[in-house]
Amino acid sequence: MKLMNTMKVLLLFCLVMVGFGVMLVGCDSTDEEVPVGVENQVLIKDFKFLPQDITVTVGTTVTWVNKDSVIHTVEGSGMDSGNLSKGDEFTFTFDEVGVFDYICGPHPYMTGSVIVE
Numbered sequence: 078m079k080l081m082n083t084m085k086v087l088l089l090f091c092l093v094m095v096g097f098g099v100m101l102v103g104c105d106s107t108d109e110e111v112p113v114g115v116e117n118q119v120l121i122k123d124f125k126f127l128p129q130d131i132t133v134t135v136g137t138t139v140t141w142v143n144k145d146s147v148i149h150t151v152e153g154s155g156m157d158s159g160n161l162s163k164g165d166e167f168t169f170t171f172d173e174v175g176v177f178d179y180i181c182g183p184h185p186y187m188t189g190s191v192i193v194e
Contacts, residue, residue, distance in 0.1 A: 118142060119189065121149045121161065121181070126189035133193055138170040149187070153179035 117137055120127045122144040133139060141151050143161040151158040151167050154177035158167035171177065171193045181187035 120144050121187075124184055124187055126179075126181075126187060129188070130190045130192060133171060133191060135174055135193055136170065136172060137193070138168050139191055141167045148183060150182040151179050151189075152182045153177070154191075 117131070117133055117139045119131060119139060119141045121141055124145065126141070131139060141158065141161070143149050143163055143165050146163050148160045148162055150160060151169075156167075156169050156177070156179055161167055171191060174193050177191040177193065179189055179191070
């Protein structure tokens with residue numbers, strides 16, 4: 078009888094743990110969203126530009142912020158941030174309509190675009 082009670086407790090524990098796992102599935106910290114209240118900002122985090130593509134109006138200044146502990150850059154379409162260490166920022170004002178593609182020089186698989194309307 079004691080073995081049956083132990084098995085029931087173990088089964089209940091397993092079900093609770095599975096339930097917590099299901100609840101956490103949507104809690105990935107790598108969501109590609111800019112923090113609430115921060116407009117026209119691109120985070121450089123986990124070797125990605127977040128968001129990868131951003132749409133702004135003519136005359137808007139976009140700010141990139143490096144949250145990684147390695148050096149990144151923002152290069153292309155007339156932009157050149159130079160080396161950005163952790164915590165460094167780079168700003169660029171978009172005065173023309175168009176699509177402005179950019180990469181990270183040291184990590185060219187990191188790409189992004191600013192769409193200016």
